[in-house]
Amino acid sequence: xxxxxxxxxxxxxxxxxxxxxxxxxxxxxxxxxxxxxxxxxxxxxxxxxxxxxxxxxxxxxxxxxxxxxxxxxxxxxxxxxxxxxxxxxxxxxxxxxxxxxxxxxxxxxxxxxxxxxxxxxxxxxxxxxxxxxxxxxxxxxxxxxxxxxxxxxxxxxxxxxxxxxxxxxxxxxxxxxxxxxxxxxxxxxxxxxxxxxxxxxxxxxxxxxxxxxxxxxxxxxxxxxxxxxxxxxxxxxxxxxxxxxxxxxxxxxxxxxxxxxxxxxxxxxxxxxxxxxxxxxxxxxxxxxxxxxxxxxxxxxxxxxxxxxxxxxxxxxxxxxxxxxxxxxxxxxxxxxxxxxxxxxxxxxxxxxxxxxxxxxxxxxxxxxxxxxxxxxxxxxxxxxxxxxxxxxxxxxxxxxxxxxxxxxxxxxxxxxxxxxxxxxxxxxxxxxxxxxxxxxxxxxxxxxxxxxxxxxxxxxxxxxxxxxxxxxxxxx
Amino acid sequence: xxxxxxxxxxxxxxxxxxxxxxxxxxxxxxxxxxxxxxxxxxxxxxxxxxxxxxxxxxxxxxxxxxxxxxxxxxxxxxxxxxxxxxxxxxxxxxxxxxxxxxxxxxxxxxxxxxxxxxxxxxxxxxxxxxxxxxxxxxxxxxxxxxxxxxxxxxxxxxxxxxxxxxxxxxxxxxxxxxxxxxxxxxxxxxxxxxxxxxxxxxxxxxxxxxxxxxxxxxxxxxxxxxxxxxxxxxxxxxxxxxxxxxxxxxxxxxxxxxxxxxxxxxxxxxxxxxxxxxxxxxxxxxxxxxxxxxxxxxxxxxxxxxxxxxxxxxxxxxxxxxxxxxxxxxxxxxxxxxxxxxxxxxxx
Numbered sequence: 056x057x058x059x060x061x062x063x064x065x066x067x068x069x070x071x072x073x074x075x076x077x078x079x080x081x082x083x084x085x086x087x088x089x090x091x092x093x094x095x096x097x098x099x100x101x102x103x104x105x106x107x108x109x110x111x112x113x114x115x116x117x118x119x120x121x122x123x124x125x126x127x128x129x130x131x132x133x134x135x136x137x138x139x140x141x142x143x144x145x146x147x148x149x150x151x152x153x154x155x156x157x158x159x160x161x162x163x164x165x166x167x168x169x170x171x172x173x174x175x176x177x178x179x180x181x182x183x184x185x186x187x188x189x190x191x192x193x194x195x196x197x198x199x200x201x202x203x204x205x206x207x208x209x210x211x212x213x214x215x216x217x218x219x220x221x222x223x224x225x226x227x228x229x230x231x232x233x234x235x236x237x238x239x240x241x242x243x244x245x246x247x248x249x250x251x252x253x254x255x256x257x258x259x260x261x262x263x264x265x266x267x268x269x270x271x272x273x274x275x276x277x278x279x280x281x282x283x284x285x286x287x288x289x290x291x292x293x294x295x296x297x298x299x300x301x302x303x304x305x306x307x308x309x310x311x312x313x314x315x316x317x318x319x320x321x322x323x324x325x326x327x328x329x330x331x332x333x334x335x336x337x338x339x340x341x342x343x344x345x346x347x348x349x350x351x352x353x354x355x356x357x358x359x360x361x362x363x364x365x366x367x368x369x370x371x372x373x374x375x376x377x378x379x380x381x382x383x384x385x386x387x388x389x390x391x392x393x394x395x396x397x398x399x400x401x402x403x404x405x406x407x408x409x410x411x412x413x414x415x416x417x418x419x420x421x422x423x424x425x426x427x428x429x430x431x432x433x434x435x436x437x438x439x440x441x442x443x444x445x446x447x448x449x450x451x452x453x454x455x456x457x458x459x460x461x462x463x464x465x466x467x468x469x470x471x472x473x474x475x476x477x478x479x480x481x482x483x484x485x486x487x488x489x490x491x492x493x494x495x496x497x498x499x500x501x502x503x504x505x506x507x508x509x510x511x512x513x514x515x516x517x518x519x520x521x522x523x524x525x526x527x528x529x530x531x532x
Numbered sequence: 533x534x535x536x537x538x539x540x541x542x543x544x545x546x547x548x549x550x551x552x553x554x555x556x557x558x559x560x561x562x563x564x565x566x567x568x569x570x571x572x573x574x575x576x577x578x579x580x581x582x583x584x585x586x587x588x589x590x591x592x593x594x595x596x597x598x599x600x601x602x603x604x605x606x607x608x609x610x611x612x613x614x615x616x617x618x619x620x621x622x623x624x625x626x627x628x629x630x631x632x633x634x635x636x637x638x639x640x641x642x643x644x645x646x647x648x649x650x651x652x653x654x655x656x657x658x659x660x661x662x663x664x665x666x667x668x669x670x671x672x673x674x675x676x677x678x679x680x681x682x683x684x685x686x687x688x689x690x691x692x693x694x695x696x697x698x699x700x701x702x703x704x705x706x707x708x709x710x711x712x713x714x715x716x717x718x719x720x721x722x723x724x725x726x727x728x729x730x731x732x733x734x735x736x737x738x739x740x741x742x743x744x745x746x747x748x749x750x751x752x753x754x755x756x757x758x759x760x761x762x763x764x765x766x767x768x769x770x771x772x773x774x775x776x777x778x779x780x781x782x783x784x785x786x787x788x789x790x791x792x793x794x795x796x797x798x799x800x801x802x803x804x805x806x807x808x809x810x811x812x813x814x815x816x817x818x819x820x821x822x823x824x825x826x827x828x829x830x831x832x833x834x835x836x837x838x839x840x841x842x843x844x845x846x847x848x849x850x851x852x853x854x855x856x857x858x859x860x861x862x863x864x865x866x867x868x869x870x871x872x873x874x875x876x877x878x879x880x
Contacts, residue, residue, distance in 0.1 A: 128841060132837070164827060166827070167840050172779075173580070173777065176576065179576075180575050181576060200687075200781065203687050203689065207778050274674065275781075276781055280685045520621075520689075520691065
């Protein structure tokens with residue numbers, strides 16, 4: 056009766072006493088049934104074993120860990136490689152030049168998300184616990200979808216979620232979203248600043264009356280985020296607004312641009328992402344719409360967005376929170392300490408100083424400065440996400456401090472608080488001359504006083520739906 | 533009276549007792565898991581594994597048992613998720629379980645609707661028509677903001693989950709909740725496929741003309757398959773959105789997810805209940821293992837982007853190998869292995 060032989064005997068077979076028959080039957084067993092599965096199982100086992108041995112050397116003075124949910128393949132790889140390249144290079148610079156932040160070395164590891172929400176969540180769960188005892192400081196997924204999916208988790212795990220220049224607008228209200236930081240520029244501020252700029256081009260905001268504006272947006276949560284606030288602005292300033300959606304990923308826009316041609320607007324605001332941007336510029340050229348009346352938003356402003364469009368992009372205007380170029384002391388330092396010694400993260404060194412890369416550097420500066428602020432309160436040692444959160448909330452970068460950091464003009468002055476997790480809300484405008492982005496305006500502020508009540512209403516509705524009791528920011532320490 | 537010749541006898545039709553035992557033991561292990569598994573395993577591996585097993589089961593009932601091909605799985609999951617969300621938000625008094633059931637029923641109705649073409653067409657053409665469901669539903673949910681409760685960005689975030697005062701907020705409780713639902717649905721489904729209805733499905737699958745000759749109402753049988761399958765898939769979709777991701781947007785349920793579920797049943801085993809678990813384990817675990825390995829290789833300087841592409845190549849290759857070498861999937865391999873082990877070592 057060997058009918059219910061447990062599987063375990065298969066494993067202990069080596070120690071058995073009757074080698075011949077055992078080996079014979081075992082080999083037959085394998086040959087007959089498992090040979091097909093064996094290969095697969097073998098590969099999986101090897102890989103699983105590989106996973107267990109993922110370790111790297113730890114520093115003695117303590118380390119702060121940055122989990123990176125990066126994406127280097129897929130339709131948005133240009134954004135991912137540039138941003139995370141800049142972020143990593145800045146952390147390298149802090150480690151090599153300064154020996155870390157007050158003696159605490161920075162460490163990081165990457166997990167590929169491909170901009171896919173499920174993968175981003177899996178990466179979040181995998182990395183959140185820290186690395187080799189170094190606690191995680193903050194997550195920076197650079198994806199609206201992943202950010203949305205990890206808001207609840209971040210709050211429960213007490214780990215700051217940084218969505219620089221993007222994210223959920225109402226998370227600006229830190230009373231309801233204590234752990235979420237749409238740093239510098241949330242989507243509402245972005246469109247408000249663009250409308251203000253168009254206003255100045257039309258001789259003041261009253262000049263907007265009767266103007267025709269078309270907004271062409273990416274068919275995703277990111278793209279749709281600004282629909283209601285644009286309606287409010289249109290009503291307030293009396294311009295004629297048409298909002299047109301481009302389905303993801305946006306490589307076909309013929310009908311949308313014919314529609315725009317028919318409307319014949321004064322301005323087109325392009326809220327694109329990835330491949331949608333060059334296609335929009337080319338399609339505009341086809342219907343004869345001038346590029347210098349298209350204004351790209353914060354995710355339609357990189358070299359990778361305009362180069363593929365060639366001539367069609369000449370004259371195209373876009374906003375930016377951080378000019379491209381390498382003429383800033385901090386970028387010179389990265390060049391000297393990281394790129395030249397061959398430790399740079401970019402596989403294509405020509406992308407050093409591009410928009411995405413510089414955004415990564417800006418993001419690195421903000422994360423590191425938040426850590427520094429938190430260290431001033433909690434001590435110069437590795438800090439938990441909860442402590443780093445305090446640092447973000449009390450971040451205060453003025454021009455003298457930015458000068459010390461070598462980032463004056465690269466980062467806008469930024470002051471965060473319990474109720475304001477955005478801080479800046481200003482953008483500059485740049486124009487593509489066929490080779491480079493030329494900055495064509497000073498900082499243009501969003502109408503944050505107008506936006507604030509809308510944000511608070513939305514945040515309070517969220518709090519009610521989720522059963523969150525907002526913090527009292529007047530008492531917050 | 534003519535007899536039906538079942539051309540290819542499938543798995544597990546004749547071994548209910550063993551199957552029950554295996555499932556019981558497996559579930560006992562899974563139930564004991566929260567004591568030993570880390571939070572990462574619970575919330576990032578086991579929960580999606582269980583939910584995808586359930587989605588696989590839904591498609592397997594339709595494709596593996598009733599022989600109707602479909603590429604609309606993700607769309608039906610989306611319907612389940614959105615329907616459940618709307619019941620939860622708009623009808624406040626209902627319990628979560630009622631929301632889930634109603635969400636499943638709505639999906640069943642939609643599924644039946646999109647199953648209507650199966651009365652006239654089959655095979656490749658049916659795939660094309662269910663593909664229409666995939667695109668249409670994704671478009672509809674994006675276009676009509678009522679479905680997402682007029683949320684501006686169209687992203688739903690899961691309402692607080694609780695059943696009879698039991699709050700489902702931690703990874704452990706979410707896992708247990710999913711496990712509970714999955715167990716119930718699997719038990720019902722495995723007895724369903726052994727019931728008269730299940731046998732009708734298999735008769736239709738193996739030869740619909742013969743089935744019609746012995747008096748099986750073909751149309752009703754096919755539509756019932758669509759209904760039951762969509763019901764299960766709808767529940768899986770709701771769990772995917774609320775118990776796993778915690779948020780949902782229409783593009784989260786795109787064609788890729790439909791393919792993923794299709795791969796689950798191809799790899800796990802068509803016409804097998806346990807095969808859904810094997811297939812889902814394969815689909816969930818392999819990319820994670822590969823990604824961990826990528827992390828290890830990246831540490832020694834291999835380019836991360838290249839590794840990601842390599843992973844896709846490896847995954848595709850494995851699927852092709854499976855299709856050629858073992859069309860009946862992992863379930864078949866497990867069955868053969870069990871058979872051998874039973875006889876072993878007296879004869880091999």
